[in-house]
Amino acid sequence: MLVTIxxxxxxIISIAHIKQLHTPTNMLIMSLAVAxxxxxxxxxxFNTLIAFFFPCSVMVGLYTKxxxxAKEHLRKIDDSQKNSNERDKGVVSQRSERKAAKTLGIVVGVFIFCWLPFFHTTYSLFEVFIWLGYFNSTANPIxxxxxxxxxRKCLNLIVTLKIFNRNSSYINVFATT
Incomplete structure (x- = not known):
C-alpha cells in the first residue's frame, strides 16, 4: 500500500508540477495514477483491514469461547471435588477429569471442523487474485x-526537495545533464 501511495x-506531483510534462499522454498517465x-x-x-483483522477477531473470539x-469445566471439577468426601475424592476427580477432557476434545474438534474450511476455501484464492490485481496499481510507478x-529525475527533485525551488516547474527533465 505504501509503495502504491x-x-x-x-x-501525480511530477506531471502536475513540471510544465514540460503537460502532454496529452502524460495527462492520461496522471489520471491513471490518481485512480x-x-x-x-x-x-x-479497507481490504487489508477485512482480510487480516476479521479472521483474527473471529479466531480470538472463538478461542476465547x-x-x-474449559474454565467452566475446570470450575465444575473443582466444585465437585470440594463437595465430595475424602473417601470418594479420587474416584470423582478421575471421572470428572476424563469427562472434561472428552468434552474439551469434542469442542476443539467441532471448532476445527467448522472453521477450517473458512480459511482454506476459494475465498483465500479469491483474495490472492484480488491482491494480484491491486499489485497493478503498485507496479505502474515502478x-x-x-x-x-x-x-527518475522528477523523483530526485521531489526527494531532494528541489521541487520547492523558484521556477522548478520549468526544469527541463528531458535534458541528459
Missing amino acids: LGNSVV DLLLGVTVMH ILLV IYALFYPWF
Whole structure:
C-alpha cells in the first residue's frame, strides 16, 4: 500500500508540477495514477483491514469461547471435588477429569471442523487474485521509473526537495545533464 501511495503520488506531483510534462499522454498517465492512488488509499486499506483483522477477531473470539468452556469445566471439577468426601475424592476427580477432557476434545474438534474450511476455501484464492490485481496499481510507478528517465529525475527533485525551488516547474527533465 505504501509503495502504491508514494509511487503514484510522485507520478501525480511530477506531471502536475513540471510544465514540460503537460502532454496529452502524460495527462492520461496522471489520471491513471490518481485512480491507482485512490485505490491504494481507500480500497487496499479497507481490504487489508477485512482480510487480516476479521479472521483474527473471529479466531480470538472463538478461542476465547473455548477457553471459557474449559474454565467452566475446570470450575465444575473443582466444585465437585470440594463437595465430595475424602473417601470418594479420587474416584470423582478421575471421572470428572476424563469427562472434561472428552468434552474439551469434542469442542476443539467441532471448532476445527467448522472453521477450517473458512480459511482454506476459494475465498483465500479469491483474495490472492484480488491482491494480484491491486499489485497493478503498485507496479505502474515502478514501470515508469524503469522506462522513463524523466520520472527518475522528477523523483530526485521531489526527494531532494528541489521541487520547492523558484521556477522548478520549468526544469527541463528531458535534458541528459
